[in-house]
């Protein structure tokens with residue numbers, strides 16, 4: 268029994284009950300642990316799907332180069348897909364992303380271009396702009412654009428959503444996930460709501476991001492945009508993969524609360540997960556404390572692995588320098 272290549276190991280991640288951080292909170296609270304994917308993140312699922320859809324559409328041809336703007340995890344997923352299928356990869360990321368993420372991408376053979384984070388999305392130096400320009404300049408290249416490429420949400424509609432439904436034997440009542448491109452929550456939500464329209468979906472957002480205000484008022488408020496530290500969630504754009512009708516409520520979680528919960532997940536649950544996992548759990552539990560009933564089942568999706576944050580949330584000195592640890 269063997270897999271033909273590593274991308275065949277994507278998906279079918281475990282659902283694990285949270286036992287300690289949930290003490291005193293009603294209901295059954297389960298974590299969908301996505302670091303079990305071969306690239307150690309949820310993004311493996313959409314990466315392979317974007318590549319295969321592009322091949323079918325004739326957008327990606329043999330010998331081609333995949334160029335993407337990525338906070339790291341999508342890059343890892345695309346790199347694994349590229350290795351399995353014989354493509355080259357160039358990833359453009361902002362300088363706010365951890366050094367580990369850059370090093371990991373280089374380790375799997377990608378070329379990495381780092382851009383400043385503190386410029387507007389339409390600035391030619393932004394990672395969005397640089398990725399687009401490299402795509403125009405590089406012959407036979409493909410720019411997946413995870414934000415607006417609907418293969419992203421489709422991957423979760425076809426894999427993550429059905430897995431969560433089957434693993435809870437249809438008992439899921441609440442689904443919570445951080446929102447970056449929106450692919451994860453919207454793909455999963457669409458599938459779950461088709462099975463049971465009463466499943467309630469919670470999108471975790473950050474301070475410094477436009478999503479929550481836009482959902483509540485329909486206003487794209489530039490005053491909502493300011494620097495924050497959490498990686499992978501919150502945006503200063505409205506990606507096409509975010510379908511606001513599929514996200515019932517947004518909750519904002521601060522960088523510090525997210526970092527502290529991430530560390531608790533490692534120490535108390537044995538889940539050595541990434542920073543946005545702390546955001547997702549902190550925000551979902553705030554909601555659960557007030558709203559969950561004893562027979563409810565909530566699933567919280569944990570996107571990635573802790574190795575990528577060893578220099579930050581898992582580093583006591585770094586935490587103290589932020590003023591987040593005594």
Ligand code: PMP
Nearest residue numbers: 446447448449450451499543570
């Ligand atoms: N957490 C991390 C660490 C991520 O890399 C991402 C992807 N940007 C997310 C959460 C959010 O997932 P999505 O893009 O599917 O909304």
